[in-house]
Structure formats: structure tokens, C-alpha cells
Amino acid sequence: MRAFAELLDRLSLTGSRNAKLTLVRDYLAQTPDPDRGWALAALTGDLSFNAAKPAFIRKAVEERMDPTLFRWSYDYVGDLAETVALVWPSRPGANREPELSEVIDALRGASRTEVQRLIEAWLDSLETTGRWALLKLMTGGLRVGVSSRLAKQAAADLGGVQVAEVEEVWHALHPPYEDLFAWLEGRSDRPSANSPGRFRPVMLAQALDEAVDFGKLDPADYAAEWKWDGIRVQAVNEGGLRRLYTRNGDDISRTFPDVLEALEFDGAIDGELLVMRDGALASFADLQQRLNRKSVDAKLLMNFPAAIRAYDLLSEAGEDTRVLSFAERRVRLEAFVGRLKTSRIDLSPMQPFATWAELAALRGEPPPGDAQIAEGLMLKRWDSIYEAGRPKGPWFKWKRDPFLIDAVLMYAQRGHGKRSSFYSDYTFGVWTEGEDGARALTPVGKAYFGFTDEELKQIDKFVRDNTVDRYGPVRAVRADIHHGLVFEVAFEGLQRSTRHKSGVAMRFPRISRIRWDKPAGEADELRSLERMLEQMEGR
Amino acid sequence: MIRPESLLCPKPQGLYCAPGDFFIDPVSPVTRAVITHGHADHARAGHGTVIATPETLAIMAERYGQDFAGSTQPLAYGQSVVRDGVEVSLVPAGHVLGSAQAVVRWKGLTMVVSGDYKRRRDPTCPAFEPVPCDVFISEATFGLPVFRHPDDGHEIARLLRSVAQFPERSHIVGAYALGKAQRVIRLLREAGWDQPIYVHGALERLNRLYEAHGIDLGPLEPATSATKQDFAGAIVIAPPSALADRWSRRFPDPVAAFASGWMQVRARARQRGVELPLVISDHADWDELIATVDEIRPGELWITHGREEALARWAELHGIKARALALVGYDDEAED
Numbered sequence: 001m002r003a004f005a006e007l008l009d010r011l012s013l014t015g016s017r018n019a020k021l022t023l024v025r026d027y028l029a030q031t032p033d034p035d036r037g038w039a040l041a042a043l044t045g046d047l048s049f050n051a052a053k054p055a056f057i058r059k060a061v062e063e064r065m066d067p068t069l070f071r072w073s074y075d076y077v078g079d080l081a082e083t084v085a086l087v088w089p090s091r092p093g094a095n096r097e098p099e100l101s102e103v104i105d106a107l108r109g110a111s112r113t114e115v116q117r118l119i120e121a122w123l124d125s126l127e128t129t130g131r132w133a134l135l136k137l138m139t140g141g142l143r144v145g146v147s148s149r150l151a152k153q154a155a156a157d158l159g160g161v162q163v164a165e166v167e168e169v170w171h172a173l174h175p176p177y178e179d180l181f182a183w184l185e186g187r188s189d190r191p192s193a194n195s196p197g198r199f200r201p202v203m204l205a206q207a208l209d210e211a212v213d214f215g216k217l218d219p220a221d222y223a224a225e226w227k228w229d230g231i232r233v234q235a236v237n238e239g240g241l242r243r244l245y246t247r248n249g250d251d252i253s254r255t256f257p258d259v260l261e262a263l264e265f266d267g268a269i270d271g272e273l274l275v276m277r278d279g280a281l282a283s284f285a286d287l288q289q290r291l292n293r294k295s296v297d298a299k300l301l302m303n304f305p306a307a308i309r310a311y312d313l314l315s316e317a318g319e320d321t322r323v324l325s326f327a328e329r330r331v332r333l334e335a336f337v338g339r340l341k342t343s344r345i346d347l348s349p350m351q352p353f354a355t356w357a358e359l360a361a362l363r364g365e366p367p368p369g370d371a372q373i374a375e376g377l378m379l380k381r382w383d384s385i386y387e388a389g390r391p392k393g394p395w396f397k398w399k400r401d402p403f404l405i406d407a408v409l410m411y412a413q414r415g416h417g418k419r420s421s422f423y424s425d426y427t428f429g430v431w432t433e434g435e436d437g438a439r440a441l442t443p444v445g446k447a448y449f450g451f452t453d454e455e456l457k458q459i460d461k462f463v464r465d466n467t468v469d470r471y472g473p474v475r476a477v478r479a480d481i482h483h484g485l486v487f488e489v490a491f492e493g494l495q496r497s498t499r500h501k502s503g504v505a506m507r508f509p510r511i512s513r514i515r516w517d518k519p520a521g522e523a524d525e526l527r528s529l530e531r532m533l534e535q536m537e538g539r
Numbered sequence: 540m541i542r543p544e545s546l547l548c549p550k551p552q553g554l555y556c557a558p559g560d561f562f563i564d565p566v567s568p569v570t571r572a573v574i575t576h577g578h579a580d581h582a583r584a585g586h587g588t589v590i591a592t593p594e595t596l597a598i599m600a601e602r603y604g605q606d607f608a609g610s611t612q613p614l615a616y617g618q619s620v621v622r623d624g625v626e627v628s629l630v631p632a633g634h635v636l637g638s639a640q641a642v643v644r645w646k647g648l649t650m651v652v653s654g655d656y657k658r659r660r661d662p663t664c665p666a667f668e669p670v671p672c673d674v675f676i677s678e679a680t681f682g683l684p685v686f687r688h689p690d691d692g693h694e695i696a697r698l699l700r701s702v703a704q705f706p707e708r709s710h711i712v713g714a715y716a717l718g719k720a721q722r723v724i725r726l727l728r729e730a731g732w733d734q735p736i737y738v739h740g741a742l743e744r745l746n747r748l749y750e751a752h753g754i755d756l757g758p759l760e761p762a763t764s765a766t767k768q769d770f771a772g773a774i775v776i777a778p779p780s781a782l783a784d785r786w787s788r789r790f791p792d793p794v795a796a797f798a799s800g801w802m803q804v805r806a807r808a809r810q811r812g813v814e815l816p817l818v819i820s821d822h823a824d825w826d827e828l829i830a831t832v833d834e835i836r837p838g839e840l841w842i843t844h845g846r847e848e849a850l851a852r853w854a855e856l857h858g859i860k861a862r863a864l865a866l867v868g869y870d871d872e873a874e875d
């Protein structure tokens with residue numbers, strides 16, 4: 001437990017991605033099975049508990065110390081797990097410290113009342129950092145700025161393999177991953193990825209830089225299609241096992257029973273999850289009604305029917321089609337979707353074009369219909385295989401006007417009137433290179449919230465759960481490469497500004513949508529804004 | 540029995556002894572001052588006469604120049620001076636080199652002013668000695684149950700482990716110039732780190748002063764003496780303010796460490812951009828504060844500065860009359 005606790009402790013204060021990778025990789029290298037596997041599962045989010053409610057922990061500590069002194073301590077520290085870890089008055093004669101795997105075994109096997117008995121004994125035997133890690137683990141609040149992907153990258157580094165190789169087999173593995181480590185350490189073959197219903201790491205597009213890229217690219221090499229404004233999903237049915245994954249591999253099957261029911265095929269498709277009514281797309285705001293829901297009811301399913309617009313075929317009847325070219329996959333996909341007898345899966349149509357100018361005209365004035373609310377265009381090389389990650393060259397995204405950027409929420413302020421209890425005014429930032437060379441956020445604008453009350457509540461909760469500092473009515477919200485809330489911000493124009501540290505000011509910025517699905521590290525760079533500004537100034 | 544307030548009472552300048560006509564650690568210039576230790580918020584320049592340990596006087600002379608006071612009266616540990624029937628003696632406080640508690644006796648009444656103190660071993664100064672007294676006047680910088688400092692050897696081991704884990708980076712340890720810096724260096728030496736330790740220019744004079752007092756700091760190099768790449772794997776000691784300063788850019792991808800009791804709370808570390816907090820404090824933590832009060836069992840506990848209300852509450856719950864003096868001007872945020 002001690003090594004795991006010290007790892008979490010270091011990670012929670014380490015900003016640089018490389019340093020985090022070193023910390024996790026070294027831990028995995030130095031810690032025996034099964035502890036390291038459980039730790040990896042905890043970091044990737046494949047293991048979480050809510051074995052102890054905050055109220056129980058609070059009661060346990062207040063039985064041991066003066067509640068007033070505890071309250072003052074809590075007020076000072078501001079985090080329950082951390083406060084309890086620090087103040088915990090251990091009784092003498094404690095047992096030896098538990099190993100991480102002992103804790104996990106107990107948490108998985110014991111009833112809630114049994115666990116609560118164990119907790120006090122564990123807290124007695126651990127030192128401060130160990131208590132903190134234990135409480136974070138048990139209350140499901142393990143937020144140490146490590147994404148699932150980063151943890152997998154560290155495991156890949158341990159074995160000197162590509163992270164896509166780890167991701168490929170990931171869904172066939174189970175904690176504590178002894179087979180994975182045996183492979184990474186060269187003691188056995190790579191575990192089989194042939195787990196039915198597994199997630200396949202997705203292929204991502206680069207943003208198109210018109211000024212640079214069009215000079216180099218031949219339009220004949222590329223296919224174009226609309227970039228749909230939903231969320232990227234992977235829909236799988238293999239041997240009757242149906243799964244719906246986000247692009248990060250999170251399983252969202254339970255949230256979309258309507259879509260899951262429609263997966264009457266044998267294979268895996270890549271597509272956009274959207275709300276569709278009679279074959280016509282609804283806005284992203286409608287889809288948001290379906291996202292982040294713990295439970296879905298019939299009314300929700302009826303009012304916001306979800307569907308998939310398919311744009312790639314990853315596997316068919318046991319055959320891995322990712323090794324085929326996009327042109328071949330597209331033919332297969334058209335046939336595949338053509339055979340389906342559901343209205344919930346349709347095909348993302350190709351947009352034929354001969355010249356970049358022709359394509360630019362299409363993008364500038366999308367035809368009536370679904371294309372009106374597309375985010376822009378996607379360009380895919382006809383001869384490209386389906387390659388996990390973000391390879392340079394085969395796929396481009398070309399977003400439409402007006403100006404849209406993805407920015408990260410940095411500060412939130414309470415609103416006025418009926419919104420005075422909500423954090424409804426937001427300052428957001430984009431990435432830039434900080435003084436130390438690391439990526440840092442710089443604020444670029446401020447906007448009010450313009451959506452439904454439900455969404456406002458969700459953001460308000462995010463703000464409260466992720467507050468790192470307070471200045472009167474303003475809260476600083478956690479925002480780093482691995483954790484933060486991304487807003488898509490639309491705006492009408494840009495001006496240079498000496499008042500803003502970033503050097504740019506937006507005209508009429510508005511939050512066009514909340515990107516719960518988008519990792520903060522993938523929000524836009526200040527450079528993109530500067531480039532827009534230069535374009536606007538006619539350079 | 541005499542009321543303790545007639546011997547020592549809080550004034551805006553600090554604790555004042557009327558029968559002996561002197562202040563203890565006054566925050567502005569006075570005619571006569573007893574100084575517990577050399578930290579800037581306790582030891583200020585410009586007093587008429589200063590009574591302090593020879594070490595504290597040396598520290599003040601180093602910091603403020605030889606003429607920091609009209610006159611000085613060195614008082615070694617265990618010695619005493621009597622004036623107008625008030626006896627003052629200085630007893631080790633275990634805080635930094637030369638730090639002392641001021642023991643004030645008058646007409647059978649004993650009052651002890653702790654100054655800043657800690658109870659754990661410090662290789663750079665003698666240990667705190669508890670003195671039985673009627674009134675114990677304690678600091679409470681870390682007077683909340685959340686402050687429970689781990690063993691300093693554990694913290695130094697974490698630093699050395701990080702140095703081994705990131706050999707391409709340098710580790711900059713923010714440490715207060717008086718006491719903390721020298722203690723961290725000594726602890727590193729005890730842990731077997733015998734390579735040169737690079738020090739920020741602001742620490743040099745006090746390092747030399749400690750060495751002149753017999754504390755061996757091992758090989759020290761100015762932090763300007765090497766090129767960027769030579770600092771890979773190096774340990775650098777600097778005042779805390781230098782961590783976020785442009786000064787730190789000369790080091791390769793530095794790990795910002797900070798040796799302070801405040802580092803116990805994660806949000807504090809985060810606020811200062813500290814990547815490796817080292818909980819090494821020259822003040823008593825909560826357990827030490829209450830153990831000290833329990834050991835001395837004074838008739839009354841007065842609390843000078845820090846988080847008075849929590850320690851006062853603990854004392855009241857344990858049957859000891861407590862009083863918070865809420866003295867202002869002592870900024871232990873800056874020093875520890």
C-alpha cells in the first residue's frame with residue numbers, strides 16, 4: 001500500500017506528462033504482482049469502489065476526536081479524505097500495514113458493514129499518505145491527473161511496445177493483469193486480443209491547415225464527408241456481445257439501450273452518435289440530453305432517439321478490416337449498412353469533389369439538410385489503413401465557419417438573479433507554452449451559459465467538485481492537460497488586445513456546447529487563434 | 540499570588556515586562572529587547588539594548604550589520620540576568636541555531652516564553668528543554684490537528700528517491716535561509732549524500748555562519764558554478780521565493796521541492812506549484828504542541844501566534860486554562 005500511496009501522492013502534484021509516465025512506469029517495474037495490476041486498474045478507472053460514504057468516514061473520525069477540532073481542520077483543508085488522513089488519531093497496537101491487494105480483495109469480497117469494520121483497522125495501521133490513498137480509493141475519488149490512456153502508455157513503456165498494442169488487448173484483460181505484465185516483461189506471448197465485443201483504439205484526424213496543406217495534397221487522393229456534430233462511437237456486436245464505446249473506450253452501452261438493440265450485425269463500426277428523427281439530424285443540444293445519464297427512461301428514449309451515422313468498418317464476421325484501405329473499407333461498409341434493417345444506423349454519405357476550391361465552396365455553403373449542422377468536413381486518404389492514434393497525413397478535419405474553438409473552463413463565477421446560486425459565468429482558456437516550456441492555459445474569453453437548466457446544473461456541479469481555489473464569488477476550476485471541462489466556444493471575430501494576457505479578444509463569444517467527451521488536453525492552442533487573427537487581418 | 544499580567548502583558552509591540560522594563564521579540568524598535576531567535580519577524584534591527592544568545596546576536600549582526608542595536612548583552616543557555624528583581628534566563632528551544640525560550644521569574648512567579656520551538660531532533664541546534672512554570676506562553680504556528688509532521692528522515696529519503704528516479708532533472712529545494720536550509724543540508728549529509736550541494740547566493744552567509752559554529756555542511760557550491768547540463772541530478776537549495784523565479788530557469792527541467800511544515804496540506808503545495816513537498820518543519824506540529832503543554836502542565840497556557848483557537852480549545856478540554864494573545868507581526872508563513 002505504501003508504494004501505491006506514494007505514487008498517487010507524487011502524481012497528484014506532478015504536471016508534466018513525461019514525469020507522470022516515469023512515475024507510473026517505475027512503479028509498475030518495481031512493484032510485484034498482483035499489487036501493480038490493481039494499481040493500474042485503479043489508474044485506468046477499471047476499478048472503483050464506493051465502499052465508504054463520506055458520512056461514515058466523518059462519523060468514524062468524530063468518534064475519536066473532538067468534533068469541533070475536526071470541523072476546524074476540515075474547514076482548513078477543504079477535502080474530507082485528506083483531512084481525515086491527516087487528523088486520524090491512531091490507536092496504539094495497530095496491525096501491520098495492509099498490501100494494496102489485501103485491501104482490494106477485502107473491498108471486493110466483503111459486505112459494506114464488514115468493510116466499515118476493516119477501514120478503521122487499516123487507518124490505524126497506515127501513515128498519512130497511506131490513509132489518504134486508501135480513503136481516495138474507497139470513496140471512488142481517485143483524481144490524480146492521470147488519464148486511462150496515460151496509464152496504458154506507461155505500461156506500454158514498461159514493455160517497450162506501442163500504446164495501441166496495449167489498447168488493442170486491453171478489453172480482453174482483467175485486473176490484476178498478470179498476463180499483461182508477463183507479456184510486457186517478455187515472459188510470455190502477447191495476450192489474445194480476440195475478446196468478443198472488445199474496443200479497438202480509434203483513428204483520429206489532424207486539423208487541416210488550409211494555407212499549408214492544400215499546397216501539398218492532391219484532391220484525387222482524398223475522400224470527403226461531413227464531420228457530424230455528435231460524439232464519436234464504436235458499435236460492436238461479436239458473438240452476440242453488444243457494446244457501445246466512446247472514442248476513449250468508455251463503455252456507454254447502458255446509456256443507449258435503443259442503439260444497442262439496433263446492433264443487429266456481426267462486426268464493429270466506427271461512426272457518430274447523434275439524435276435522429278425520421279432520418280434527420282437533431283442538434284447537439286438534443287444529444288446532450290442523452291449523455292452522462294445514470295438511468296434512461298422511456299420518455300427520454302422517445303423524445304431523443306439516438307442513432308449512429310456510420311463512417312467506417314473495423315471488423316466484419318471475425319475479419320479485421322482495419323488493414324484494408326479506406327476505399328475498400330468504404331465499399332464493405334456500404335454493403336454492410338445496406339443489409340441492416342434498422343433506421344438507427346445509416347451511412348455518412350461521401351461528398352465527391354474534383355478540386356479543393358470546389359470542396360471549399362461546399363464547406364462554405366452546405367446544402368440544405370443535415371449538412372447545415374455539420375461541424376465541417378473530414379478528409380480521408382483513399383489508400384489509408386485504419387491506424388490507431390493520430391497519424392500525420394491520412395485524415396484531416398476541416399471545421400466550418402464561424403469561428404469555433406475548444407477551450408477549457410478555468411474560472412467560474414456565480415450568476416445573478418435566479419442563477420445566483422449557480423456558477424454560470426465562465427472564463428475559458430486555450431493552451432499555450434508556459435514560461436517553463438510546459439503547456440499552460442491562458443484565458444481568452446468569458447461567456448455566460450446559454451443552455452438548459454439541467455446542463456447548467458451539471459456544469460455547476462463540475463465547478464464545485466473541481467474547485468482548486470476561491471476568490472470571493474469566483475472559483476478557479478481544475479484545468480490541466482488530463483482533467484478539465486472543454487467548451488466549444490463560437491465567436492464572430494477576433495481583435496488584438498493589450499488588456500488580455502493572451503493578446504487576443506473575442507467578439508461575441510458564446511459557449512456553443514459542452515464537450516464532456518473531449519479531453520482537456522485536446523482543446524485548442526493559442527496558436528490557432530493567432531492564425532485566425534492573421535487570416536482575418538488579410539495576411 | 541501575583542497576577543501573571545503584572546509580569547508580562549501583550550502590547551502592540553509584543554510581550555512587555557513592566558517590572559523589568561523590556562519587551563520580548565518586539566516587532567518595532569524599543570529600548571530593551573529580549574530576542575528569542577534570529578528569524579526576521581522575531582529579531583528586528585534598531586532596538587536600544589538586545590539580550591539574546593551569542594548565536595542569535597551573531598545571526599543578527601550577519602543579517603543587519605554590526606550596529607543592529609545600541610548595545611548587546613549575550614546570554615548563553617543556562618545563564619541569567621537580573622534587573623529590578625526580574626530574572627531572565629535563556630533555555631534551548633530547538634528551533635534554529637541559537638533559538639531560546641525566555642524564562643522570566645519574579646516574586647516566585649515563573650513564566651516561560653517559548654518563542655518558536657520544536658521537539659524533534661535537529662542536528663543544527665540543541666534540543667528544547669521543558670521548564671516547569673506557572674504560565675507557558677507558546678507559539679501555535681501549526682496548532683491544528685492536521686499538522687502532524689512525518690519523520691524528517693522519511694522526507695529526505697523521498698527527495699533522494701526522486702533524485703534517483705529523475706537523473707536528468709535537477710531538484711531545487713526551497714528552504715528558509717536561516718535554519719531550514721542548513722538543517723536540510725545536514726540531513727542530506729546524514730543520509731549519505733556526499734556530492735556537492737548547490738546553494739543560492741542568498742544562503743551563503745548564513746551557511747558560513749553555521750559552519751563557524753561547528754556545523755559541518757559538507758561540500759557546497761554556488762548555484763552559478765556549473766552549466767545547465769551539469770545540474771542534471773543535482774540538489775540545489777534556494778530560498779522559497781526563488782522556486783517560481785526566473786532564477787530557476789538555469790536548471791534542467793527542475794523539480795520544485797519545498798521543505799516546510801505547510802507542505803502537509805496538498806492545496807498549499809499546489810498553490811505554490813510545488814511538485815515535491817517535503818514536510819520538514821522547524822516548528823512544533825500539533826502532537827508536539829499538545830505533548831509539550833501536557834508535559835509542562837502550566838497553571839495557564841497563553842498562545843502568542845498561529846492557530847490559537849484550536850490549541851486553546853484542546854487545553855480547555857484537558858483542564859488547562861488557556862488564553863489566546865493574538866499577537867500580530869509574526870509571520871511564520873514566510874519563515875517555515
Ligand SMILES: [Zn+2]
Binds near residue numbers: 576
Ligand atoms: Zn522562527
Ligand SMILES: [Zn+2]
Binds near residue numbers: 578581869870871874
Ligand atoms: Zn515565528
